[in-house]
Amino acid sequence: SLVGIVLLFIFIIIALFAPIIAPPLSDNPYQVPRMSWDVNPQPPGFPMSDDIREVYDFMGTEIKYDKAICGTAEGGYDIFYGLIWGTRTAFKIGLITVTVAGFIGVFIGSISAYFGGWIDEGLMRITDIFLSFPFLVAAMVLTTILGRGLDKVMIALIVFGWMGYARLIRGSILSAKEETYVMAAKALGVKDIKIIWKHLLPNTIFPVMVQGTMSIGSMVITAAALSFLGVGAPVGYADWGQMVSFARNWIIGAPGHAGQYWYTVLYPGIFIVLFVLAWNLIGDTLRDILDPRLRGEL
Structure with a gap:
């Protein structure tokens, strides 16, 4: 129960302070920013491309961070931003x-x-x-x-x-x-x-x-599955299933370099697993508290 509460508390903090942890670069905060136009994923710490920076500068947007902490997915989408704002999406769903x-x-x-x-x-x-x-x-x-x-x-x-x-x-x-x-x-x-x-x-x-x-965890997994299959959230929307979908062509890695793009699937996978685990643990705890037979009262 303590593990579930701690995990859920961490996710709540991430969701509440998402604008501070990952400042939006557009009017739609759920639109994952692109760090480059490169199709291939880039490793953690990849700096924002100069041409992308020029686009945001042209839009008059202040760039508060210019590196992909967790790397980029297919198409240059920032994985870290998708994870942080995807937490809000998971709670909403x-x-x-x-x-x-x-x-x-x-x-x-x-x-x-x-x-x-x-x-x-x-x-x-x-x-x-x-x-x-x-x-x-x-x-x-x-x-x-x-x-x-x-x-x-x-x-x-x-x-x-x-x-x-x-x-x-x-x-x-x-x-x-x-x-x-x-x-x-x-x-x-x-x-x-x-x-x-x-x-x-x-x-x-x-x-x-x-x-x-x-069931909250089950709903989030189902929504992620729909996004992975291409019928869920729009392309570029901050959703964990969307981030896993970006990794579908890179899970195995390049020929001769197995696991080269591990970060594209590992980070969103960890977030999904821990979020669902938190709700399942809390559900088990709630059942133990509310069921008098498990408390030995009946």
């Missing part, structure tokens, strides 16, 4: 998609479980239909239909990401709605919506919170 998908799933699952009957049957069959689609393939197809862009990626992840929350909260409410306090509230004439909101959800929402915490 993970938090927004999980929050919205969780809200939709909780709403559908709670209504289905509480009222039962044909409502439960209809909503669960719709859920089963969505579950029948492979998550990554369905998200890729929908993103392709909607068009390339980070907002389209998040829409696709939300559309095919709410079903697990719906099933989880449904199972919890099905067992909780037979409890005495729910029966008493019904006998007193409390409205159904109020019973769900004030009595059932506060006592059944904890498994959903645990799943949501652990």
Whole structure:
């Protein structure tokens, strides 16, 4: 738990102070600056090319740093800048998609479980239909239909990401709605919506919170996969999947120089692994805290 908290704290600091750590060189801070026009990646410490410097000087942009600390990817894109601002992208994708998908799933699952009957049957069959689609393939197809862009990626992840929350909260409410306090509230004439909101959800929402915490990393990996496949973030957007995509032709290295371009895939890969690991560790900790059976209370 301590490792997860420390890792997450580090990523939060990086995201908050991104404009200081990697000052933007354009009006769009999520556009990764190019240190050169060279197709081949360049090693860490590569200085900004004179022709690129002239372009920024012409635009009246103050250049606060002129070296690629982590090297450059294919096309001269600065890896360090992509990693720092990609942290904000990862938080944006993970938090927004999980929050919205969780809200939709909780709403559908709670209504289905509480009222039962044909409502439960209809909503669960719709859920089963969505579950029948492979998550990554369905998200890729929908993103392709909607068009390339980070907002389209998040829409696709939300559309095919709410079903697990719906099933989880449904199972919890099905067992909780037979409890005495729910029966008493019904006998007193409390409205159904109020019973769900004030009595059932506060006592059944904890498994959903645990799943949501652990799903943040999964959403970030899926978004990175979509960017790697070319249907996610636009070219040059500060996204970890985009940075890995730039390295696809250089992972093995040049003939006779295996691993020559190690930095193109190592740095973004480490950021993705540590970010997902942080959320998984925190999710495990949250489960241990909220589950009384694991605390030995039951």
